[in-house]
Amino acid sequence: MSTKHDPNSEQETYEMRESASSPAGEDISAEGKPWMYKPIKIGTWKFPWFASPEAQLALVSFVCFLCPGMYNAVTGLGGGGQINPHDVNNANTALYSTLSVVGFFAGTFANRVGLKLTLSCGGFGYLLYVAALLSYSHNNNVGFLIFAGALLGVCAGLLWCAQGTVMMSYPLEEQKGKFIAFFWVVFNLGGVIGSLVPLGQNIHSTAGEVNDGTYIAFIILMAIGFFLAWGLLDSKYIKRKDGSKVIAIKHPTWSTEFKGLFVTLKHDSYIILLFPMFMASNWFTAYQFNSVNGAYFNIRTRSLNSLLYWLCQMIGAFVFGQLLDMKRFSRSMRAKLIFGLLFVLTMAIWGGGYAFQKGYDRSVAPTMDWSSSGYVGPMFLYMFYGFYDASFQTFSYWIMGSLSNNSRKLANFAGFYKGIQSVGQAVTWRMDALETPFMNEFASCWGILVGSLLVAIPVVFKVKDTTDVEEDLKFSDETIQEVAPEQGK
Template identity: 60%
Template sequence: MDEKHVSEVSSDSPSHTPAVESTQKKGKPWMHKSIKLGPLTIPAYATPQFQIIFVALVCFLCPGMFNAVNGLGAGGQVSAVDINNANTALYSTFAGVGFFCGSIANRLGLRLTLGIGGFGYFLYVASILSYNHNQNAGFLIFAGALLGLCAGMLWTAQGAIMMSYPSEKEKGRYISRFWAIFNLGAVIGALVPLGQNLHSTAGAVTDGTYIAFMVLMAAGFVLSMFLCDPRIVRRNDGSGIILMKNPSWKSEILGLFETLKNDYYIIGLFPLFISSNWFYTYHFQGVNLPYFNLRTRCLNNVLYWSMQIVGAFLVGFLLDLGKLRRSVRARYVLAGLMLLTMAIWGGGYAFQKQYTRADTLGLGKQHTGVDFTEGKYIGPMFLYMFYGFYDAAWQVTVYWLMGSLSNNSRKLANFAGFYKGIQSAGGAIAANIDARQIPFMTQFGTNWGMLAGSIIIAAPVIFFKVQDTVPIEDDLKFSDETVADVAPASEIKEIRN
């Protein structure tokens, strides 16, 4: 733990020896041993480094592959109507339960919550495969609704781990690493349909594409069961993760409302949350699907998610620049996000003026689309790549801002639940708007306005609530743990002496 503030030990605290012993490593000895393979050192299993990479691999195989499917535009189908209805069900359910998933994760534990979450992605792609043969929209929509529940659980567990496990000075780095590995899944997933459809001019992808995704998602679901118990995890300095020792359904439901009461300022970030998934529908169904043919959509998919990796690493590096105090960095990054919004979406406005929904997906229209061999492809290609870069910059920044407000895993699970629930409400509304055949320019304007407006609304929270470091006593107020439970033994000894 890199925090410099360690609360004073009160007169009724445990004696010196028990306090030090309580910070000793828990679990089996092998969990705390790193592995040396030549020049490469694999971090110990029970360390934040290993666990965050582990969670990233689960997301690589589950939501990463889901993003690859969705990025094809209409889930690889020609018509977006039923896919949009399924996405509406998905994000509506996600929004409904996501707000409470922090309480669920705190009560069930992060490992079980992550595992249950992984299953829904497998079933959803199976429903698209079924739809490919029987046009069973009911099963597709049901699978979307179930995925909403599962995704809420997976992303809440992931968010709590990603924001609370690293030390304060490393949060940007580890958030960006997670985002890069997660989106590498989408890149590899996107290469599958690209390879299968490179010489195809058809409108929909083949069964083999969906089966390949299902196999990979099943592997992610199984892998999630091997997540380490967070009570065993120790940072390099010996500090532990702040949790609840004895959570109950009552304590965690009350804790949800306690978070809203004591950390009311988080409401100022809600517009950032709802904007963060709103633009996916426009990117996939408003740009990639109508403007390009199938094989070019597949190529765009690879480029989009590849730029997510570039964006994540670059933004993560800037977020952890040690030469600037964290409060100053937070203000600069918010200003940088606004500049990106104006620049990239300004270019998007010029592009969107070139076509309409009626031009590309009107009734009776034969969907052909632009091919990557055509000269007019280059400009839209770079725009679509920058859309991917922008998504990573937005998501990594929002996670880092939430993580800068607390180091308490219990509170951050609630923050993650708020984020994913509200984000999904935005996704549901955006999918429903597209299903109603709203003009592409209207969708574009809604996205641009919401993104810029949400940054302005969030500014007061960032300026007044992000501290250079969060005192450990403040983090412990929202748990039943003590300094002796989570602080490094060296710091406890220093205070005792």
Template identity: 55%
Template sequence: MMSYPTEDMKGRYISWFWIIFNLGAVIGSLIPLGQNIHKVAGPVTDGTYVGFLVLTLIGAILALMLCDVDKVQREDGSKVIMMKNPSWITEFKGLFETITSAPWVVLLFPMFFASNTFYTYQSNDMNGSQFNTRTKALNNTLYWLAQIFGAVIVGYALDFAGARRSVRAKGSFVMLIVLTMAIWGGGYAWQKDQPTREETAEKDFVTVDWTDGGKKYVGPMFLYMFYGFYDAAWQTCIYWYMGALSNSGRKAANLAGFYKGIQSAGAAVFWRLDGLKKPFDTMFGATWGLLGGALLIAAPVIWMKIQDTVPLEQDLKFSDETVADVAGAQGVAGQAQPEAVGAKETAKEVV
């Protein structure tokens, strides 16, 4: 989704991925909702886990049907920039080159780290502790549905043809700041009045049911949906930022590798904090503070390093391919390609 599309379609490719990705989550949350719709306490049924296993197996089989990257050709005739003969050594070298060639990319790492940390507070400390079994399932369904809407809105906005890509990058950054302050500010207004972790652990604690309505349920329900929308906006923007830094499949894969590794590290830290029974207010504050701080640190990259386009010769530095390999029959810009492209010719000369 970062290296296959042309530069003007990356936002919608990410959007489509996020829609499909979260459609799986919607189905996954509908299963326990349907099976536990009359259940207000206790764990979900065994059938819930069987359903998850079946879906996972189907996904694994479908993955075998993916088209090989070297057979992918874009509408303009160009091909995906990749490594012809990748190995463990070239992949580790690629990770090292990603950092050494553009050391400022580390400023995005806090955003990577924060990108899954909010799940802990949202799923365990809010939804898991305050609501009963069937209401938690309903909340999850609405959460993932909100992600789909968020992906559509943000993904297509990032491809808005009426503004240069560098302008769209700045606009998306401002949007993330506004959403972080508005949605998590609303979360603070709700969280400060909620029972503590110790109170929710008491046997006589009464969890919220969707029939409670009004301020007790409807308000938190919409807040939880906005959390889902926020997640989609955050993740879609990060993928788009990485895709805007390069059109090379190899470099995009390296950036995605850093992203998923650092993202998982952040999630592990916050799940551990939750396992240590840190107060709900602490978990909320740490999450909100990390998100805000990550945006400030990433600002120079988003504001100054995202270009309106990435030159082909810049991307080819990260692969063993030549212009002839990726330009395709139609040429890079839809122009006729020279009959013979020598290895010494630069991308600029060919384009």
């Protein structure tokens, strides 16, 4: 009996290896159009070519600025800007339930159809969801709201997978912290600017819900983001400034991708130790948005708090991005030092949150105004919550990106991240819908954050000073051999 390898699989391996690196200055742009590789000049300003990692990250960042960034501005108001958050909580439970499933497998979809289609499909759900909130304000159509939430979960799973793949696999190793920080700053600028909309329209209002103009403005901005997503290039066209290209398989099949997903878990089983961090990374949003901002403040103060929250997210991302790319220390040392700083922030900020949460429960009406004498303390706490959110997620993405440069593997990592993160969000939005005591919600947030960091310690110590290209390609070779077994007789 004789055997032979699948020739298509061998070709996939060869093409991946060929595209992984190329001598600086060599023409490797044959697949793209010439205009993609010409620097962009606007007056005296010169910007990277369109098919560069920098330009593509900027495009993805502005898509997220306009879609999930504006969505964050809406949810940051507490209850989606509604007086009674019960039905919005159920819609969010549906959202994160579908996102947890789609997000986990989104890397498979992205590797098969490409990042452009993955990102573009992801943008539509956001504008439909805000349209459903607008509709709900007039007719209380709960069914449409929950359907829109579930569809948004599908779309968001795809969008965040494409975003994570671009952010982690496109930059050079020494740029990953800055790329993550740049994305997080632009993305959260959406929350900042988005928060100005309800703040400006409700600045003289002491009511508990936003007006129609707020929702309409968000719908228009999200529609712009949806159309902008179609400008993304697939990874096969990307050329870095040193001449190298992104490690990716050019012609995967659905079969190899679905099987390769589980090969990733087998080959890189250490990623499982990061799953608690993935779940913890947004576990606290329902508590912060609804149980703090929505339950304690009136609408104009909630709008101001939301603005400050997203502004501090930008600051947190910038600070941690700079720290994670410090040249004074080796990458392995930076991983340990920044991990220690994150643990200290977890104890300090959430310790302050415990002191605040002891002062009220669900029986308190949301009436605190920025003119009240006791406002300054809670305001700074909420700002630090925003700083911490960006710091935690910047570090999480950086850890994943430091473990590989392979876009195929990182697409799966990004899918795992959003899928598992969304399981946590589905649980916590449901907890809030069931009117779980605020202190219980708080305790679950602080507990899972501390526990997840402790579990992740072995992965932090696994970070090396550089990721070997051959090791990344070895993973891909082994993946292909396992998912495309020998055939014939």
